Amino acid sequence: MQFDYVPSSRGISALALNFAGGCRYRFKITRFYRDGKRKNSSISPEKLAVEFPLLQQIDFDFYYRPGNSEIRMWAYIELKIDEKTARTQCHGDFKSFNHEFNICVKLLDLKISHQQRIEDLHEKIKGVLSPRLFSHIGPLIKEGNYSAALSAAVVFVEDALRVRIGAAGNGLTGSDLALYGYKNPGILVPPLAHVTNAQDNAFILIKGWFGLVRNLHGHQALSSISLDEGFDQLLGANYVLWIIENSKRSAQPGSRANDRYDPGK
Numbered sequence: 001m002q003f004d005y006v007p008s009s010r011g012i013s014a015l016a017l018n019f020a021g022g023c024r025y026r027f028k029i030t031r032f033y034r035d036g037k038r039k040n041s042s043i044s045p046e047k048l049a050v051e052f053p054l055l056q057q058i059d060f061d062f063y064y065r066p067g068n069s070e071i072r073m074w075a076y077i078e079l080k081i082d083e084k085t086a087r088t089q090c091h092g093d094f095k096s097f098n099h100e101f102n103i104c105v106k107l108l109d110l111k112i113s114h115q116q117r118i119e120d121l122h123e124k125i126k127g128v129l130s131p132r133l134f135s136h137i138g139p140l141i142k143e144g145n146y147s148a149a150l151s152a153a154v155v156f157v158e159d160a161l162r163v164r165i166g167a168a169g170n171g172l173t174g175s176d177l178a179l180y181g182y183k184n185p186g187i188l189v190p191p192l193a194h195v196t197n198a199q200d201n202a203f204i205l206i207k208g209w210f211g212l213v214r215n216l217h218g219h220q221a222l223s224s225i226s227l228d229e230g231f232d233q234l235l236g237a238n239y240v241l242w243i244i245e246n247s248k249r250s251a252q253p254g255s256r257a258n259d260r261y262d263p264g265k
Contacts, residue, residue, distance in 0.1 A: 001087070001088050001089070001112065001116055002085065002086075002087055002112070002113040002115055002116040003085065003086040003087070003088065003105075003110035003111055003112055003113055003116070004084065004085065004086075004110070004111045004112075004113050004114075005079055005080075005081075005084050005085055005086040005108065005110055005111075006084065006109065007052075007079075007081045007084060008108075008109070009048075009049040009052035009053075010049075011107055011108045011109055012048055012049065012052055012058065012079075012108075013045045013046070013048060013049040014045075014107045014108075015060065015077075015104055015107045015108055016029065016043070016044075016045035016048050017045040018103065018104060018107060026062060026063045026064075027060065027061065027062035027063070028040055028060075028061045028062070029042075029043060029048070029058065029059070029060055030058070030059040030061070031043070031048075031051065031055055031057075031058055032055065032056050032057035032058070032059075033054050033055060033056065034054055034055070034056050035054075055081055056080075056081055056082055057078070057079060057080050057081060058078075058079045058081070059076060059077070059078050059079070060076060060077040060078075060079075060104070061074070061075075061076045062074075062075055062076075062101075073090075073091065074090075074091045075088070075089060075090040075091065075101045076088065076089055077104060077105070077108070079108070085113065086108070086110050088101075088105060088110070114144070114227075115144075117227055118142075118143075118144035118227065121141070121227055121231050122138075122141050122142050124231075125141060125231060125234060125235075126138070128235065128238065129234065129238050130238055130241055130242065130245075133153060133156055133157075133237070133238060133241055136152060136153075136156050137149040137152045137153055137156070137234075140152060141234075144227065146225055146226075146227060146229075146230025146231070146233075146234075147224075147225050147230070149230065149234065150213065150225065150230055150233050150234060150237070153234055153237040154210075154213050154214060154237065156237075156241070157237055157240055157241050157244065158173065158174065158177060158210075158214075160241055160244050160245060161177045161178070161181055161206075161244045162177060164181065164187075164188055164244055164245070164247060165177065165180060165181050165187050165188065166187075173214075174210040174211075174214040175206075175207040175210045175211055175214075177210075178202075178203055178206040178207040178210060179203065179207065181203075181206075181244075181247075182199050182200070182202040182203035182206065182247075183199065183200065183203045184197065184199040184200050184203075185199070185250065186199045186203065186250060187249065187250055188202075188244075188247035188248065188249065188250060189247060189248050189249075189250050190202035190243050190246070190247045191243065191246040191247065191248075192243070199250075202243055202247075205240070205243070206240055206243065206244075209236060209237075209240050213233070213237075
């Protein structure tokens with residue numbers, strides 16, 4: 001994982017002291033000096049704090065083999081002092097080992113980097129979005145551009161609804177599409193078996209969603225949307241898309257199923 005790191009001799013000393021305090025794993029501290037030298041000999045926490053201003057990078061490697069088993073755990077923390085970044089990796093799923101490793105991360109006060117959060121959310125949302133929607137906006141999500149991803153998702157959902165309505169949906173946008181598609185007696189019957197009057201419920205939901213994201217203030221807000229809000233908004237888009245793609249044409253007498261959109265009306 002990638003972290004942001006605020007260099008601190010105090011955190012380094014606390015980590016080294018944690019190692020020296022009788023940890024159950026073996027460890028090694030490799031120091032990279034600004035003059036190009038490299039040392040991995042043992043060093044006391046006090047001396048490490050004194051040397052800290054001379055260091056460019058510090059690597060902490062530690063290992064653990066529980067009992068006489070063949071299971072081996074290994075982890076590292078790489079601190080790049082000048083770049084103010086850190087990288088960690090932990091191999092093995094032994095809970096006690098991972099717990100102690102996480103204590104080390106906490107002692108250094110490492111914060112998950114923005115880029116790491118982008119990568120984590122990309123993998124997380126890949127598993128929940130409609131494959132068609134993800135293939136359309138995935139590259140934008142991978143870049144961390146949730147503003148553009150959500151804007152593209154809105155257009156994608158709108159186009160999907162227009163296709164489901166057919167010729168009668170030509171020329172309609174946003175909440176007007178929701179009205180024509182679902183307002184009882186609408187063209188489409190949504191897969192909402194758990195509610196009464198499913199058409200009107202779908203209309204209220206989809207119209208409200210379009211009202212949230214397809215207005216002047218909504219467009220302005222998208223430019224500063226956070227990763228967390230962008231993620232949640234995309235889940236909303238995905239649910240609306242699921243309703244649309246699983247809706248059936250209405251056979252109800254008096255519905256708009258056979259209408260043709262007349263822009264003059």
